[in-house]
Amino acid sequence: MKRILLSILSLCAFSAIGQSDNITTQLYDTYENYKESTIGKRRIKREDIQPLINTLSANDKFKVNTVGKSIGGKDLSLISIGTGETNVFLWSQMHGDEPTATQAIFDILNFFDSTDFKKEKEAILANLTVHFLPMLNPDGAELYQRRNLLGIDINRDALRLQSPESQTLKRVRDSLDADFGFNLHDQSTYYNAERTDKPATISYLAPAYNYEKDINETRGNAMKIIVFMNDILQKYAPGQVGRYNDDFEPRAFGDNIQKWGTSTILIESGGFPEDIEKQEIRKLNYTSILSAIYTIAQKSYESIGIEEYEKIPENDRKLFDLKIVGANYELMGSTYTIDLGINQIEVDYPDHNSFWYSSRILDQGDLSTYYGYETLDATGYTIKKAKVYPTTLHNFSEVEALNFNDILKQSYGYLRLSSFPAKNINSPFPVHLIGTKFTIPELNLMPGINPTFFLEKDGVIAYAVINGFLVDLEKSDIQVPNAMIFR
Template sequence: MKSFFKLILLFITVSVASQTNDFTSKIYENYETYKETSLDKRRIKHQDIQPIINALKNKPGFTVNKVGQSIEGRDLTLISIGSGKNKVFLWSQMHGDEPTATQAIFDIFNLLISNDFTSEKETILNSVTLHFLPMLNPDGAEKYTRRNTLGIDINRDALRLQSPEGRTLKRVRDSLNADFGFNLHDQNIYYNAERTDKPATISYLAPAYNYEKDINQVRGDAMKIIVFMNDIIQKYAPGQVGRYNDAFEPRAFGDNIQKWGTSTILIESGGYKNDVEKQEIRKLNYVSILSAIYTIANGRYKNIPIADYENIPRNDSKLFDLKIEGATYNLLGKPYTVDIGVKRYEVDNADNSDFYNVGRIADLGDLSTFYGYNTFNADGYTIVEGKIYSEVFNAVDDISDLDVFKLLKSGFTYLQLETLPENNLEASKPIHLVKAGHQIPELILRPGVNPTFLLQKNGVNEYAVINGFLIDLKTKKNVLKNALVYR
């Protein structure tokens, strides 16, 4: 008889696992059906999500409540659906410049509204009550900055509770006494999975609730959910998952919410090659969060070994946007072999709706233990300083038909204009613009220097690096966002 019951239990477990895998695969494959297309850029603002939230008020099953206000008076909204006894609380954009999961939340709403996946949604909504606070720091989002208007990091305000946003988060958590909490963030794109060249596209953490990093059932359940989510992400971004640093931070909300009895899962959205706006990462958030909610609903996570959590590689920070390996650099008459690590930093426009890039040499020397989103083997290539083209043009319109690639091949990386574009600091063509008569400094490679030079082989300029973007002068292939305007 015992064998019979074991067989039945095994059959049920396998059946539930199969259903979960099938659900995950289908929501991934059909993602575009549910993607909230009005939110297709990272720099979303409070006003962008209000029409969507208002529309949810008229959707069956949803309740929408104002639960607080930011310092500047923007509403903080809690959106709830479901009737199950397991309460799940998800909050996003505690840092105003970390919106990837915010977008994914609205994709999840679209799936819940749809007529699809009726069986899975019935399981979820009968077993779980979901509560979403999609933008905790709308004032920071307005300026695309981490901190709130008070100038503090809300995620370090769990004890003092000086920010109205932090007080709202605490009050909502306490009123719900949620079983599970999803603390949704973005991390910088230069994290990699330890000892690999893979970006930490998604990093997870079950935050510690004390300095000893003890594991009780609350934290252990969070670890099990993370192991489950990691398995899902491995299908779509193999090797691109990291484990965030679990040092206890007594001021942080995640650590304290874990301490207060809510199994807390931190999700950090990092980088993914050629995904500047993090739309593929948004999709991975959508799939993994929905799948995690489903496994909470069906209880499958309970059988996952906690030990598998430690098998997820730690976050490291050894990525560059561009890594140039083994280039020859002539200095004071002598040749040296150097690797160059380049990072491209984002500088926002006036209303924080878009950005341009400023490239910087982040490091140089022996970078053999570092990696690049784009790595170029420069063995046999010599770094050559670019020149200013002698002809002076009147304005930008006068260079619209210019063969810039021909100029780059000839060693010119700067054009002179009598009139520079007003207020613009970025140039659309792959060549820098300078005021007529401008003198460029001698190229001396150092951290902090803008990476603009040519890579020459056998006396021929085959590649150009403009503002940290690598340009193949033979194929004209490049992914340049912008060059710079020097005034």
């Protein structure tokens, strides 16, 4: 009897998910029609979304209210659409450096403003009122930092409510008495789905509302929505969905909003291969969130079984940007076999509009339980120190005239310059630039150092690693965004 009941529940879940397959496919395939093109990079600021909010304010379809201000005096806006009794509340960018869902929100708003999907939108807007609070931490977004100007993590301020941003979020949630809440974040690109080499492109959590991790109807409904969204994402990012540990955090907004009676779905946007600006992940947010809103409007989620929730792999953090496996490393007269895990770390320019890379070795040794976005099997290759080019050059023009492929094949990773433009803080070339008095250190591989070396086999330099970027010297295309300047 139990097996029959489980089969019926699974069949109901499949049916509920299948009902939205068609709209999901259409949403994904037509996404470019609704993508907001003015915000195409991660480092967006309040000034970038303000014109979009102004346009929505003049549109009768939407209701736009200023519901608070940040510590720095920037407006916090609530954008609402629909007439239904069920309130769905979405908020994004509690952390200023987590903008992917903020971009997706404006794509969703463009969808609601279009004349397409008439039947589906009528079903949504007649049954739901959908509220968006994009960029809760605009001061943090201005500096592309996690915390607000008070230096606190807004997502750990649900009890004390020290900051005005936290007070606004609590006040809005309470005033709406929201039935469903989408807590939208970004996570590190180095998370993977547990025990796989696949990045956790999207991770979910139905936060616990007590230490016992009880499941009531409110939390159970959040789990059902997550099961539904996971099923959607498996079509477009198979195996690339993770689930956060659900230990109760009494200070966190997600846990408390669940406790206050809003079915809360935490969505974290992670990494996707060759998607530095997270635009494919933005598309996945758009598709899955709109599909979830549709299933809430139709109440088809109610028949989904929560037992599938626990089957989503937990998040792990075992990804590197570059993993080098089994290289020979000579040290003090002996040769060792070593793996290297390298991350290409972003450093913001002073205006926080773009970034450059200052890469680091994160770990080394036996990394057999770790993975890489890019992996090189270096068995039989020997790590060699990068040398200084024998001629001192005088300016960037002279450097630019060089054949970098030839230089790298001779294991030159450093160029000496007699002077540097003061404005340059990194090398725009695939070699490091050093001053006349700078002495390059001995090659002593350790976590924390900048990864620059060569890989040799049978007396031939086959690969270069410059500032953590791998260069195959058999190919003419050199993909090193920048190297370093050591004055």
